[in-house]
Amino acid sequence: MDLHVLALVRLAELAQQEGPEPEDVKAGWVAFGIFGLLILAVVVLGLSLVKRLKNVDAAEQGGLYDPSRKKPRHQIPNDPGNERP
Numbered sequence: 001m002d003l004h005v006l007a008l009v010r011l012a013e014l015a016q017q018e019g020p021e022p023e024d025v026k027a028g029w030v031a032f033g034i035f036g037l038l039i040l041a042v043v044v045l046g047l048s049l050v051k052r053l054k055n056v057d058a059a060e061q062g063g064l065y066d067p068s069r070k071k072p073r074h075q076i077p078n079d080p081g082n083e084r085p
Helices: 002-016 029-061
Strands: none
C-alpha cells in the first residue's frame, strides 16, 4: 500500500513540473519526413488494393470462379434452406 502512495506522490510531483516554453519548441524535419513516408505508404497500399480488386473482378468475369462450388460461410442450423440433400 505504501508503495502505491509513493508512486502517486511521485506522479503528482512530475505533473507539477513545468515543461519548455512554447517558443523553445519547434517541429523537426525528421518527424515531417516520417509523416510524409507514412502518407506515401498509405497511397501505395491503396493503389495495390485497387489493382488486386480489379484482378479479382476480371478473374470472376473470365469464369475462373465456379459458382456451383460456392459454400455458404455461415449456416443457420434451424434454417430449412440449409438442409443437406
